[in-house]
Amino acid sequence: MFDIAKIRADFPLLNETVNEQPLVYLDSAATSQKPQAVIDALARFYSHENANVHRGRHTLSENATRNYEHTRTLLADYFSVKSNEIVWTKGATESINLIANGLASQLNPGDKIALSAIEHHANIVPWQQLAQRTGAQVIILPIESDLSINSEHCSEFITQQRPKIVAITHASNTLGNITDLAPIISACKAINAISVVDGAQAAMHLRPHLPEISCDFYVFSAHKMLGPTGLGGLYGRYELLNSLDVYQTGGEMIETVSLTQSTFRDAPGKFEAGTPNIAGVIAFAEAINYLTSLDFQHMRQHEHTVFAYAINQLAAIDGIRIYSNQECNIGNISFNYKDEHPFDLATLLDGFGVAVRSGHHCTQPIMSQLGIPGTVRASFALYNNKDDVDAFINALKNSIELLD
Amino acid sequence: MNSTFKAVTKDIEIAAGWQQKYRQIMLLGKQLPAMPDALKVDDALVKGCESKVWLYIEFDHSENSLVLAGDSDTRIVKGLLALILALYNGLTPEQAAQINAYDEFERLGLINHLSPSRGNGIKAMVDKIQTMAEQKR
Numbered sequence: 279m280f281d282i283a284k285i286r287a288d289f290p291l292l293n294e295t296v297n298e299q300p301l302v303y304l305d306s307a308a309t310s311q312k313p314q315a316v317i318d319a320l321a322r323f324y325s326h327e328n329a330n331v332h333r334g335r336h337t338l339s340e341n342a343t344r345n346y347e348h349t350r351t352l353l354a355d356y357f358s359v360k361s362n363e364i365v366w367t368k369g370a371t372e373s374i375n376l377i378a379n380g381l382a383s384q385l386n387p388g389d390k391i392a393l394s395a396i397e398h399h400a401n402i403v404p405w406q407q408l409a410q411r412t413g414a415q416v417i418i419l420p421i422e423s424d425l426s427i428n429s430e431h432c433s434e435f436i437t438q439q440r441p442k443i444v445a446i447t448h449a450s451n452t453l454g455n456i457t458d459l460a461p462i463i464s465a466c467k468a469i470n471a472i473s474v475v476d477g478a479q480a481a482m483h484l485r486p487h488l489p490e491i492s493c494d495f496y497v498f499s500a501h502k503m504l505g506p507t508g509l510g511g512l513y514g515r516y517e518l519l520n521s522l523d524v525y526q527t528g529g530e531m532i533e534t535v536s537l538t539q540s541t542f543r544d545a546p547g548k549f550e551a552g553t554p555n556i557a558g559v560i561a562f563a564e565a566i567n568y569l570t571s572l573d574f575q576h577m578r579q580h581e582h583t584v585f586a587y588a589i590n591q592l593a594a595i596d597g598i599r600i601y602s603n604q605e606c607n608i609g610n611i612s613f614n615y616k617d618e619h620p621f622d623l624a625t626l627l628d629g630f631g632v633a634v635r636s637g638h639h640c641t642q643p644i645m646s647q648l649g650i651p652g653t654v655r656a657s658f659a660l661y662n663n664k665d666d667v668d669a670f671i672n673a674l675k676n677s678i679e680l681l682d
Numbered sequence: 683m684n685s686t687f688k689a690v691t692k693d694i695e696i697a698a699g700w701q702q703k704y705r706q707i708m709l710l711g712k713q714l715p716a717m718p719d720a721l722k723v724d725d726a727l728v729k730g731c732e733s734k735v736w737l738y739i740e741f742d743h744s745e746n747s748l749v750l751a752g753d754s755d756t757r758i759v760k761g762l763l764a765l766i767l768a769l770y771n772g773l774t775p776e777q778a779a780q781i782n783a784y785d786e787f788e789r790l791g792l793i794n795h796l797s798p799s800r801g802n803g804i805k806a807m808v809d810k811i812q813t814m815a816e817q818k819r
Contacts, residue, residue: 297700619756621733622708626758629700637732651734651755680705681757 280576282663288313288568289661299631302669307451307479307610307657308635309501313568319561320506331556332530346556349563350546356566357488357496359513365546366554369510370478371400373497374445376549377474377512378404380522381443387413390441392471394432394457395421395647396450399640401476405445417441425644426603429458433465443472448480448496452639452655454610455603456480463492472518478502478510482659483581483608485574494518500558504565509558520545528552577660584662585609591671595678601653609658612639615674618681620654626680627654630673687768687786694765694790703791704758711760714767717753728803728810733759735803739814747772748815752807762792762804770811778815783808 286292289311294301303311329338331346347361354361367373385391391405395418409416417439420431427446436444444466449456459475466473473493480486481498488496495518500509514522524531524542528551533541542548589604592613601612615623624636637652638645645652656670690710697703717736726736733756740749750771754760769786770778787793787804 619733621756622758626704629704652732676701680701681708 280572280580282580282661285572285661286663288315290314290317292661296631296633297629300669302632302666302673304656304658304662304666304670305633305635306659306662307454307502307639307655309507310482310504310659311661312504312506313564315564315568316504316506316561319564320557323557323560327560328557330553342556342560345560345563346554349559349566352563352566352570353511356570357486357513358490359488360516362544362546363513363516363519364511365514365519365549366509366511366559367549368508368555369501370476370497370499371510373510373512374400374474374476375404376525377495377497377514377522378408379525380549381472382408382412383523384521385412385414385442389414389443390439391416391443391445392419392436392439392441393417393444394419394427394446396425396427396453396455396641396644397445397447398451398476398478399642400478401445401447401474402643405443414442419444419446421647424603425453425601425647426455427457429461433461436462436465436471437469440469441471443474445474445476447476447478448484448486448491449608449610450641451479451610452641452644452653453602453612454479454607454657456484456606456608458606459491459493466494467492479608479610482569483578485569488513500562500565503562504568505562506555506558506565509555509562514545516545522549524548524551526551530554572660581609581658581660584658584664584667585611587664588656588658588667588670591667592674595671595675597678601648609662611656611658612653613656614650614653615678615681620652622681623654623674623677626677627670627673630669630676632670632673634670686771687765690765690768691786691790694792700791707761707765707792708757709761710764711754711757711762714753714760714764717751721751722753728806733803735759735763735807737763737807737810739811741775741814741818745772746774748775748778748811748818750811759803763807765790765792766804766807766811770815773815775815775818778811779819 291311329342331343350364351361354364391409391414405416420435422428463473474495475493477496477498482503494515496513498510501507531542531548531551533543592598597616599614620636624634627634635655693706694703697706722736728735728737733754735754737752742749748770750767752763754763
């Protein structure tokens with residue numbers, strides 16, 4: 279049973295009004311809302327538990343350390359991996375930067391780094407920078423004319439091109455399309471390519487079983503998984519993870535320091551220099567507990583029902599063009615109305631209390647390919663319901679009327 | 683306050699509700715002469731806008747006045763741009779410096795479009811014009 283009324287009651291922000299209208303929040307791809315338990319945990323930490331971790335033998339510090347490490351275990355269980363394979367960062371973007379920088383000394387001039395054409399800028403720019411530094415070359419995986427990723431085509435390309443690294447999204451932030459990763463990862467394994475999967479969008483919706491996906495790295499952002507902002511992390515296959523060059527250096531990550539040289543801890547410690555986002559990590563445990571308290575099949579079923587309902591309603595409006603895959607989708611719908619600028623539509627929708635995003639969504643290559651300035655993106659999460667869709671469609675029709 | 687601006691804002695002021703207000707703004711944008719594509723060059727783009735805004739600010743020495751022209755690819759921003767042009771066009775630099783665009787947008791109930799986070803570049807446009815006015819004083 280998926281009790282949507284009870285779930286909605288757990289997210290206080292959903293009761294807000296915006297522009298004197300009840301809020302309809304359809305921007306979860308940008309950041310998810312937080313359940314009360316997460317909000318309470320943040321306040322509880324600062325009110326009663328605040329202390330630094332991994333040092334100090336006093337009770338508060340030991341409790342903070344235990345809770346901090348407990349979240350690592352919870353998340354490792356969530357992904358079905360080992361807790362020493364989870365590194366905390368400030369978000370998916372930093373995670374990709376950490377991996378890209380960490381791989382620098384394993385790259386030689388002429389090595390290839392393959393990316394898909396629909397990646398978020400965060401999964402493009404760090405690789406371009408890495409290529410510039412090392413003399414490696416960025417190559418782009420084939421893309422179908424409807425912007426879908428055909429895994430067979432990509433696998434053939436990987437087999438032919440033999441890239442050293444393949445970085446690909448698990449689900450597109452702009453389109454919501456889910457990538458069929460299995461054939462791509464097998465193609466990587468066959469040529470010993472390192473696979474990096476951007477899970478920023480998929481981590482909450484798909485509850486990925488990482489041993490099954492079998493990628494080398496998987497990055498995520500906590501704030502897109504009901505958790506606090508300023509926190510994210512990565513999974514790395516331990517041996518490979520531990521072989522990465524350190525990204526930042528300083529306190530916390532060292533084993534021994536003399537004035538002339540230092541030795542570093544093993545992963546994940548050596549990648550967590552300085553005082554981490556302790557409150558964020560500890561509160562994130564509540565987000566993971568919240569997600570795992572929900573039956574995954576029921577949650578996905580609910581999300582898909584709301585998504586399919588939205589797609590049907592949208593497609594019925596004359597002049598709407600939907601760019602997203604309408605079957606295999608985490609719940610992000612990119613669309614435009616006739617030749618209207620997405621900015622105008624999003625601004626008018628906001629007037630009706632509907633929060634959507636407009637623009638290129640940090641995926642300018644997609645917009646160039648489509649020859650449009652951007653899209654309107656309505657993105658759904660487990661706490662959205664059909665009433666949200668009705669309010670959205672109603673507001674959209676009224677907005678269109680204002681434009682026509 | 684110049685008479686053009688008073689004339690163009692009259693309908694916005696009496697608009698009942700935000701929908702009518704936006705309708706009037708978009709109507710203003712529609713009335714703004716389209717800029718020839720040849721002038722829509724990257725150098726004329728106002729930085730920091732989610733939508734594209736091209737803005738030309740010239741100074742007419744014989745009249746000692748600002749001459750403004752602009753365009754945008756979105757209806758709402760183009761309407762807001764039309765308001766700004768009406769507010770500043772033909773003013774002397776001294777007069778322009780006296781204008782507080784924020785107060786005017788506040789009075790029209792449009793202040794949220796001037797916040798830096800809005801990203802539609804209204805603030806950037808006003809800043810660009812004010813900088814020009816400062817230089818010519």
